[in-house]
Every structure is written in C-alpha cells, then in structure tokens.
Amino acid sequence: MDTTVTAIGDVVVAALEDAGYMQSTIGQFRKSIKWLGFLAKKQDFVYTSELGAEFASMTTSPRTGRYSAQRHTDYGRLVWLFDSYLHTGAVDLSMRPRGRQKEKPSSPEFSKLLAAWSQDMEQRGLARSTQDCFRGLACEYLIFLEAGGISWWADADGYSVLGFLESLRIRWAESSMWSAVASFRPFLKFTSRTDLLDALALARARRHHEIVPLLDAGVEGQVVDGCCQGLVSSRDAAITLLSLATGLRACDIRSLRLADIDWRGGTIGLVQQKTGNPLTLPLPPLVLAKLAHYVLEERPVSDEEEVFLRLKAPHVALADHAAIYVIVNKVFRASGVEDVKVGTRVLRYNAASRLLRAGTALPTISAILGHAHSDSTNVYLSADTERLRSCVLPLPEGAGR
Incomplete structure (x- = not known):
C-alpha cells in the first residue's frame, strides 16, 4: 500500500x-x-x-x-x-467522536465497579445521554479518589465526596451544581453507600429556576413567515416550527423517526428520551406540510430511520441536541430576529405559556409537554406574568409610610 x-x-x-x-x-x-x-x-x-x-x-x-x-x-x-x-485500508467517513476521550480509573476494583454501574443503567433502559452523564461523573469521582491515593471502594468517605464536588466548581457554574449532584447521586445509590449519600446531602445544591423571557407575538409571526417564505431549508423550518408549536425537547426532535409520524392522522407518537414515557401530539397543518416537503423533496436518500439528517455528507442523523439549538438560532436570524437568544428551552416555555393564557388546565399542559410528573409543569407558571400579578396581595394601609 x-x-x-x-x-x-x-x-x-x-x-x-x-x-x-x-x-x-x-x-x-x-x-x-x-x-x-x-x-x-x-x-x-x-x-x-x-x-x-x-x-x-x-x-x-x-x-x-x-x-x-x-x-x-x-x-x-x-x-x-x-x-x-x-x-x-478503508476510509472511515463515520461521524468523528466529539470532545476529548475521558480518562478512566486504573484501579481494577474501580474499573469493575464502573462496568457494573454501566451495565445496571443499560438494563434499566436509561436514555443514552443520561447514561453518558451519570457514567461520566462516576468516572470522574473514581479518578479523583485515585489522585488522593485511594484505590479501594471501602476507603472512600464523606470527605472525598465533598472534596470532589468542590473540585467540580472550577469547571461548573454555581447555578449548575445542582445538576452535578443530581447526576452523581444515582451512582452512590447503586453502591448502597448511605454514608456517602449523607455527605452528598450536605452540599445542599439547589436548582435555580430563572424566569425565561417569552417571545412577543410579532417575533413568533416573523419566524413563521420566514419559514413559509423559504428563507431557510424545509428541514430547518420543520424543526423550528415543530419546537415552536409543540414544545418538544431537543433530544426528542433529534431522535424523531419516520415511523413516528402518522401522516394521515396528522400526529406524531414517540417515546420520550428523558422520561421513557410514550407521547402522542397533534401536528398543525403548517408543521405537517413542512415535514412532508422535507421528507419528499429535500431529505437525502438514506437508510437512517431518524427524520432529520445532516444536510452535508455523511447524511446521518444529527449528532446531538446541540445541533437543534444551532438550527433554531439560524432560522431566527434568517427571519430577521437578531436580538433574541433562543433555543428549544425558550420555545418550550413559550408553548407552555400560550396554553396557560388560553386557560388550559395544568394536567393537560403536563401531558402535552410530556412531563413524568404534573408537578414539573409548575415551573412554567413563572412565565405567565398576568396570573402572577393577580396573586400579589395588596399592601395594608400605611405599610408604605
């Protein structure tokens, strides 16, 4: 050769x-x-x-x-x-793995423990992205222990848990530490180490729910017009309109399959990546039309089962949910919306707010958004400013003096 x-x-x-x-x-x-x-x-x-x-x-x-x-x-x-x-002897045109390859623990006991944790998550059917996140934090903790001279699981203690969380603060924003704790906790539960779980509870990392600004009706109309006028590809228009109309998560849009679409009934039925729950949603005529145009006219010939593929070769499914964020932003910019930072999270809040303003009951909104628990929908109440104002109690007379 x-x-x-x-x-x-x-x-x-x-x-x-x-x-x-x-x-x-x-x-x-x-x-x-x-x-x-x-x-x-x-x-x-x-x-x-x-x-x-x-x-x-x-x-x-x-x-x-x-x-x-x-x-x-x-x-x-x-x-x-x-x-x-x-x-x-062959050119590998498959997608190149993103980011650097993570280091793994060298201790035989830690390697065995990490493999058992991976197998347990696989057997429970956790989403691939969830498995990667949980496994990544467990791996980092085990490497942290090795750096401190600990190579046996029995020698891990509560101080090591708190020290590990402190080491994460170098790379993690304070507002995101709750996510690190929540993703690390399942591994400690798997090991049945209640002492380590007690130490994790001492971190008291709390989730901060910021009030996400909603889109003005004029901005929504501008984006819809941009999608209808052909300013972007049918793929990008379909993705944006689907997110705007249904509030689907980016991971679910990315993994949507051709078999999930009921063309005659005008619905999509899928199993949510985050919760594992089945979800069926109606598709507005405009969204259905853009999907049909993309599949029939623009979608590259491919054996891939996912609906949305890369526009450039190799014509495979989009790499991850971040690709959806990039596409949505591109559509907004092409439609002339320059001063609004958007993503599927914003569009998800926006869809929930529209339903709230229309007087839709929270359990119904929860079902549409595909929440595992109806309580998860309460966070979207922060977007309904009119109803929040109606909850404000008047000040007693003379209180402002």
Whole structure:
C-alpha cells in the first residue's frame, strides 16, 4: 500500500466524492492535504500516525498567532480519515467522536465497579445521554479518589465526596451544581453507600429556576413567515416550527423517526428520551406540510430511520441536541430576529405559556409537554406574568409610610 500523503490523499478525496460531499467541503480537505504534504517533506512525504498527530496539533493560525478552531476541526478530521485508511485500508467517513476521550480509573476494583454501574443503567433502559452523564461523573469521582491515593471502594468517605464536588466548581457554574449532584447521586445509590449519600446531602445544591423571557407575538409571526417564505431549508423550518408549536425537547426532535409520524392522522407518537414515557401530539397543518416537503423533496436518500439528517455528507442523523439549538438560532436570524437568544428551552416555555393564557388546565399542559410528573409543569407558571400579578396581595394601609 502506498502510504505517501499524495496517495492517501487521493483515496480520501475519492471516498468523499463517492459519498456525495459538497465540492466546497472537498476543496477544504484538498487544502488541508496540501499543508500536510508540506509537513511530510521531512520524511520523504510518507504519512505516519505520528506525523498526523503533529499535524493535528498545529492549531495556531500563522496569520493571527492565536488558536484557530477552524484549523483544529479541519486538521483533526483529515488525520482521522488518514489514520483510518492507514490502519484498516478503508476510509472511515463515520461521524468523528466529539470532545476529548475521558480518562478512566486504573484501579481494577474501580474499573469493575464502573462496568457494573454501566451495565445496571443499560438494563434499566436509561436514555443514552443520561447514561453518558451519570457514567461520566462516576468516572470522574473514581479518578479523583485515585489522585488522593485511594484505590479501594471501602476507603472512600464523606470527605472525598465533598472534596470532589468542590473540585467540580472550577469547571461548573454555581447555578449548575445542582445538576452535578443530581447526576452523581444515582451512582452512590447503586453502591448502597448511605454514608456517602449523607455527605452528598450536605452540599445542599439547589436548582435555580430563572424566569425565561417569552417571545412577543410579532417575533413568533416573523419566524413563521420566514419559514413559509423559504428563507431557510424545509428541514430547518420543520424543526423550528415543530419546537415552536409543540414544545418538544431537543433530544426528542433529534431522535424523531419516520415511523413516528402518522401522516394521515396528522400526529406524531414517540417515546420520550428523558422520561421513557410514550407521547402522542397533534401536528398543525403548517408543521405537517413542512415535514412532508422535507421528507419528499429535500431529505437525502438514506437508510437512517431518524427524520432529520445532516444536510452535508455523511447524511446521518444529527449528532446531538446541540445541533437543534444551532438550527433554531439560524432560522431566527434568517427571519430577521437578531436580538433574541433562543433555543428549544425558550420555545418550550413559550408553548407552555400560550396554553396557560388560553386557560388550559395544568394536567393537560403536563401531558402535552410530556412531563413524568404534573408537578414539573409548575415551573412554567413563572412565565405567565398576568396570573402572577393577580396573586400579589395588596399592601395594608400605611405599610408604605
């Protein structure tokens, strides 16, 4: 096998063309291959994994002298493709894992405990994103213990739990510490260590429910008009309108399958990622029309079962819920809405507020939003400012003097 940069580069470009990548994207890969070739001069243009690692680390722009996210992405992706061909003889065009690979505990007992925790979550059918979050915090705690010289689970104590939470504050916002505690607690319950659970309770991390600003009716109309006028793709319009009309979570929109849509009945039926509960929702005619146009006219030919796919090759399902956030923001900007920070969380609050203003009972709103418990809907009461004002008691006479 010819392992020169030129030879492997030709194979990579051919694979990209066969997969239907856009010419602009292929052009960017060609540019990166050219720069990789310059680096390979020192070893007769032969590509090795070590050369690739050196190339991927070149993330500083020679023009500005600063870190370049674009170089980091382009060079890292190219090295991923080159390495896959070098080691397997085939170009791996699957989605590259995001972020750095997390460190794992080295202690045999901790590794066994982490594996058992993963198996337990799998057997209970927790959503993949939930498993990753719970496993990640458990793994970090075990590594924290090892850094403190502890390699046996029996030696872990309450002080280590509090110390671990304190170490998280370097990276976690104070308002998000409740999430860390809530995601760490199930692991300690799994181990049946009540002493560690008692220590966790001492953290007293509380969730802060901020009042989320709602969209003006004019902004909603502007976005709907933008979707109808073709200012964005049918995929992006369908995602935004679906979120705006139903208040679905981003993870549920991302994982929506073609089989979940009842085209004749005008409904969608799915199992929620967060709660595992089934949910059936009616689709307004405009949302249904945009979905149909996307599926029939724009959706790439693919064996993927998810409705919404990447516009650029590889045409696979969207990577995660963050992609939904990016799409919604893009639609708002394309519609001329520049001064509003949006995401599916804002649109979820907005949908709940519309139902409240229409006099819809809270249990009904809870069912529509797919809450596991009706009490979860109470947080959306903060969005109904008119009803909140009606709850304010008048001050007694002379109290303001």
